[in-house]
Amino acid sequence: xxxxxxxxxxxxxxxxxxxxxxxxxxxxxxxxxxxxxxxxxxxxxxxxxxxxxxxxxxxxxxxxxxxxxxxxxxxxxxxxxxxxxxxxxxxxxxxxxxxxxxxxxxxxxxxxxxxxxxxxxxxxxxxxxxxxxxxxxxxxxxxxxxxxxxxxxxxxxxxxxxxxxxxxxxxxxxxxxxxxxxxxxxxxxxxxxxxxxxxxxxxxxxxxxxxxxxxxxxxxxxxxxxxxxxxxxxxxxxxxxxxxxxxxxxxxxxxxxxxxxxxxxxxxxxxxxxxxxxxxxxxxxxxxxxxxxx
Numbered sequence: 001x002x003x004x005x006x007x008x009x010x011x012x013x014x015x016x017x018x019x020x021x022x023x024x025x026x027x028x029x030x031x032x033x034x035x036x037x038x039x040x041x042x043x044x045x046x047x048x049x050x051x052x053x054x055x056x057x058x059x060x061x062x063x064x065x066x067x068x069x070x071x072x073x074x075x076x077x078x079x080x081x082x083x084x085x086x087x088x089x090x091x092x093x094x095x096x097x098x099x100x101x102x103x104x105x106x107x108x109x110x111x112x113x114x115x116x117x118x119x120x121x122x123x124x125x126x127x128x129x130x131x132x133x134x135x136x137x138x139x140x141x142x143x144x145x146x147x148x149x150x151x152x153x154x155x156x157x158x159x160x161x162x163x164x165x166x167x168x169x170x171x172x173x174x175x176x177x178x179x180x181x182x183x184x185x186x187x188x189x190x191x192x193x194x195x196x197x198x199x200x201x202x203x204x205x206x207x208x209x210x211x212x213x214x215x216x217x218x219x220x221x222x223x224x225x226x227x228x229x230x231x232x233x234x235x236x237x238x239x240x241x242x243x244x245x246x247x248x249x250x251x252x253x254x255x256x257x258x259x260x261x262x263x264x265x266x267x268x269x270x271x272x273x274x275x276x277x278x279x280x281x282x283x284x285x286x287x288x289x290x291x292x293x294x
Contacts, residue, residue, distance in 0.1 A: 047254045048261065061086075135165045190220050
């Protein structure tokens with residue numbers, strides 16, 4: 001039986017803008033614009049459910065059409081939805097610009113995500129689950145207490161715990177906080193930029209070795225170059241599969257959604273990385289960060 005993952009963190013509505021030409025600044029640039037649920041936690045939960053894995057999402061949305069649409073889409077995909085609702089802020093929104101090189105830049109407004117409450121979040125944690133926390137929830141001062149409380153509750157119950165490093169820019173300001181937290185985790189997932197922020201080491205291979213001294217298993221995603229990982233017993237380098245790239249938004253979230261169930265099931269590190277890459281390949285072949293539609 002698969003371990004249920006409890007994914008805690010950001011739930012957003014993404015406004016994705018695909019651009020096939022150079023941007024005409026201070027003028028008009030033709031684009032393809034789509035509206036789709038997003039956020040690291042919601043994306044990860046959605047891709048897990050898409051793959052038939054048991055998953056719970058814990059987050060907060062506004063009492064508004066976006067919030068209701070997101071909850072409906074997640075539930076329809078098979079996610080156990082435990083979303084709090086607030087009237088204090090509207091549902092979080094993120095404008096995602098995907099340029100002609102298929103690289104993306106994000107402009108997030110956290111919105112209702114900042115209203116996530118400790119008690120309701122911790123209520124979803126059980127001894128037989130795995131808790132995965134979005135780094136955005138840890139790095140945001142408004143929700144840091146929630147992230148730390150959920151991880152502490154999981155540790156007390158004996159549940160395994162993982163963290164997504166989120167994004168290099170906010171991580172840089174909270175580097176020491178994350179480094180202090182790592183020894184209490186079972187798994188860290190980061191990209192090359194995030195690993196460099198944490199270690200001060202630009203080479204991802206050397207960065208993984210340094211991080212492995214702090215946390216049991218480290219996975220560093222290096223985009224088109226593949227994945228580098230270490231689990232204390234060995235070092236694994238997995239090249240990226242060849243695939244047509246449409247949109248890289250959410251590729252890391254899809255990787256996590258593929259990797260975690262395999263890793264929790266006891267598959268080898270190499271097999272778990274391959275599972276993550278297979279799902280990430282599906283993600284980059286489509287527009288948007290998740291399989292959710294509204």
